[in-house]
Amino acid sequence: MASLIDELLNIPIPQKLWHYTSLQGFLGIVTTKRMWATDLRFLNDEEEFIHTRTIADEVVRDADEFDADGFPNREWLRKAVSLAFDSGPLANMQVFVICFSASEDQLGQWRGYSDGSSGVSLAFDLHHIRPPADSGSGVLFAPCVYNAARKKELLLSALYPVKEELTHYYKRAFEAACDQDPRNRTGNREEVVNRFLEANPTQKRTVEDFKTAVTKTRWNCLRIAALLKNDSFEEENEWRLVLPVLLDEPVAPRNPPQFRIGKTTLIPYVAHPFSPNKIVDAILGPGSDDSSILAARSFLKSQGYDLEPRLSRVPYRSS
Secondary structure, eight states: OTHHHHHHHTOOOOSOEEEEEOHHHHHHHHHHTEEEEEEGGGSSOTTTTHHHHHHHHHHHHHSOSBOTTSOBSHHHHHHHHHHHHSSSGGGSEEEEEEEEESOSSOHHHHHHHTTTTOOEEEEEOOTTOSOOTTSOOSOEEEEOBOOHHHHHHHHHHHHHHHHHHHHHHHHHHHHHHHHHOGGGGGSOHHHHHHHHHHHOGGGSOOHHHHHHHHHHHHHHHHHHHTTBOOGGGGGGOEEEEEEEEETTOSSOOSSOOEEEEOSSSEEEEEEEEOOGGGEEEEEEOTTOOHHHHHHHHHHHHHTTOOOOOEEOOOOOOOO
């Protein structure tokens, strides 16, 4: 089942992905060769991260109480959710993201991220941004998921290791109890298993097996938590570079979080470096004109970019 997550995280990267930003952001990105990865909790979607936990709770709520063999199903899914979200990395993680879009000239994003009708949509070639699959890195680059059914499928896949470990463990114990006394097969399965384990402590689950399952579930949930978005944002067609940072790490990160001033609070971010040749195209916002093209072209050339900026085709002017 984890292949559902692997499929998401390995979707082919488009030839160009776009980052909408203000003129000030455009100036900073091009001159510093860095992009600001913002703490997920401070993005414009106030449900970020909470949304994933909400869906996980819905998955538990909608699950059958028992599986086909009469063993607990909903309760074990609830336990898997708690282990994934209430402790471990997700409960002790600061997640930073850089947002891109597969849509190059989209009205909603000019309005939302580019000071109305000004700003720039920068195209990046990001084909080599993913860490190798076997690197063990928590860094990932993938599209966001908006479809409700698919989000639930991904979360079920993420919760699978813990749920299956509990299921297999109880089923093995139940069959062993029935081998000892066939009359157990007609009894309450949980009670039969509990009596058997009390009488046969050597048959209890090894701690290491359960720890392995918990680790897998936590890792799966961490890999998708920043990618599940409310479907109200579907038109953004978003891709994300996700940069998780463990809080209270004994060794300080090489690129520690910084802070910028938001409308109502300080906003944590990480200034993430990129190779200069990654910028491959630029569109100026709907409020730009020919003089804007001239200025942007001269600026890009001064920074070593041989690009010809274009004007947006969106017929929009902010008031």
